[in-house]
Amino acid sequence: MGLLDRLDNPFEGGGIILGKVEDLLNWGRSKSDWYLHFGLACCAIEFMAANASHFDFMRFGTIPRPSPRQADFIIVSGTVTMKMAERVIRLYEQMAEPKYVLSMGSCANSGGPYWEHGYHVLKGVDRIIPVDVYIPGCPPRPEAFFEGMVKLQKKINEQQIFNKRKRLEEEDKKLSA
Amino acid sequence: MNTQEIFEVLKEKFGDTILEVTGEAPSDLSINVVTEKIADVCLFLRDTEIMNFDYLSCLSGMDYKDSLGVVYHLYSTINHQTVVLKVKTNRENPSVPTVERIWKTANWHEREAYDMYGIQFAGHPNMIRILTCYDWEGWPLRKDYKTPEAYHGIKVPY
Ligand code: SF4
Numbered sequence: 062m063g064l065l066d067r068l069d070n071p072f073e074g075g076g077i078i079l080g081k082v083e084d085l086l087n088w089g090r091s092k093s094d095w096y097l098h099f100g101l102a103c104c105a106i107e108f109m110a111a112n113a114s115h116f117d118f119m120r121f122g123t124i125p126r127p128s129p130r131q132a133d134f135i136i137v138s139g140t141v142t143m144k145m146a147e148r149v150i151r152l153y154e155q156m157a158e159p160k161y162v163l164s165m166g167s168c169a170n171s172g173g174p175y176w177e178h179g180y181h182v183l184k185g186v187d188r189i190i191p192v193d194v195y196i197p198g199c200p201p202r203p204e205a206f207f208e209g210m211v212k213l214q215k216k217i218n219e220q221q222i223f224n225k226r227k228r229l230e231e232e233d234k235k236l237s238a
Numbered sequence: 239m240n241t242q243e244i245f246e247v248l249k250e251k252f253g254d255t256i257l258e259v260t261g262e263a264p265s266d267l268s269i270n271v272v273t274e275k276i277a278d279v280c281l282f283l284r285d286t287e288i289m290n291f292d293y294l295s296c297l298s299g300m301d302y303k304d305s306l307g308v309v310y311h312l313y314s315t316i317n318h319q320t321v322v323l324k325v326k327t328n329r330e331n332p333s334v335p336t337v338e339r340i341w342k343t344a345n346w347h348e349r350e351a352y353d354m355y356g357i358q359f360a361g362h363p364n365m366i367r368i369l370t371c372y373d374w375e376g377w378p379l380r381k382d383y384k385t386p387e388a389y390h391g392i393k394v395p396y
Contacts, residue, residue: 143389144371176396180378180385181370184396 083222090133090159091217092122097132099152101139104166104200108138111203118203121210129153134161134193134213138200140168140175141183153190161217163209164192167199174199239288241267244321247288252279260324268309268322276310276325277335277361283312283321284340290316294341299351300324301381306332306355327357336362354379 100108112118112125126132129152141149153162164186167173172184186192193216196209221228239247241259248256248269256279257270271279283291291312300307310323327334336359338344348359349368356377359365367374376383386394 143374143392143394146392147390172396178385180383180394183392184394188392 084218086222087218087220091214093124094122094133094161094213094217095124095126095131096163097126097129097135097152097156099135099137099139099149101137101141101145102166102168104138104168107200107203108136108165108206111206116203116207118207118210121207121214123210129155130157132156133159134163136163136165137169137186138165140173141186142181143183144181146183146186146189149186150189159220159222161193161213162186162190163194163196163213165196165206165209166201167197170195170197239317239319240264241269241321244283244289245269248279248282251282255279261322268324270324270326273325273327273334276308276323277337277340279323280310280312280337280340288317290314291321292316294337294343294347295320297337297344297347297351299355299357299379301355301379302326303381305329306357306380308334308351308357310337332357333360334358335360338362353377356380 098105098108110116129135133156135153135156137149153160164170168175168182169186172179172182175182176184183189194209194213196205198205201209245256245259252275255272255275257272259267259269261267280291283289291314293313293315294310295313296309296311298309300309305326306329307324307326312321312323313319325334332355334357336344336348338348338359338361345362345364346368348362349364349366351357352359352362352365353367353369354377366372370378371389374389375386388394
């Protein structure tokens with residue numbers, strides 16, 4: 062990302078950096094994501110491994126939050142049953158914008174091993190909430206999980222945050238035209 | 239005591255309510271019991287000195303297509319022996335006396351059998367679903383179960 066590179070090679074004039082405020086804000090946002098971990102099945106065990114000292118998930122600047130109201134993104138790791146699906150929607154709706162969803166493992170992506178005969182399993186969490194990053198695997202290794210995290214940071218970094226309403230209006234106009 | 243000997247003792251005590259021993263010797267034997275008497279038989283098995291079946295290892299529902307059933311796996315931690323009991327009940331209005339008062343662990347097992355097969359356990363203090371949603375329709379482990387199209391507006395099939 063731009064800002065850090067510029068710190069290594071700042072413009073002349075005593076460490077003054079020229080950049081966009083948007084970049085600065087996005088840099089801050091992407092490097093301090095707080096997450097709500099919604100562990101539902103075996104994938105949650107793999108996530109615990111990713112969180113422990115060997116792999117150290119927190120080096121991404123993430124901090125686990127017990128409440129959706131304090132979280133920037135939610136990690137849905139595991140089998141989403143029909144019973145849990147309604148709780149997932151509820152938790153997602155309680156999160157404050159901007160919010161992101163990381164779907165971890167085949168189960169959360171598409172129903173996984175239960176795709177055909179699982180009468181009780183939601184076939185993909187994207188049927189109820191919008192997913193930003195899908196991490197494949199059953200379960201994904203921590204390395205795969207981190208790739209997903211890097212993808213999420215990239216997505217946050219590339220987002221425009223100013224004039225959102227104006228931009229959306231323009232997009233709407235283009236679509237309706 | 240093996241299953242055959244337990245069967246003899248039960249036969250002497252309960253007469254015609256103990257039906258037969260089925261399965262293959264030596265390990266797969268089970269004793270079929272008349273459904274209405276299962277709680278009495280279980281109490282006898284738990285409290286009689288030579289039996290001492292103080293632990294219900296497993297209680298499971300069954301679907302035999304023409305009827306439903308319940309299987310009880312008992313274990314004695316004192317005599318280190320096991321026995322399997324089986325009862326049958328009809329499909330339309332399945333009901334089996336509860337053994338919850340004999341082994342507390344039967345509480346959740348019976349709720350599971352109810353949840354998956356729709357077998358009512360008469361006398362159970364809390365006969366509600368345990369795994370699926372409380373308003374789920376149908377009995378998932380019955381052989382004629384069809385996966386629902388939607389649940390609360392969420393599509394179920396892939
Ligand atoms: S994707 Fe595999 S490991 Fe993950 S919750 Fe599903 S079955 Fe378990």
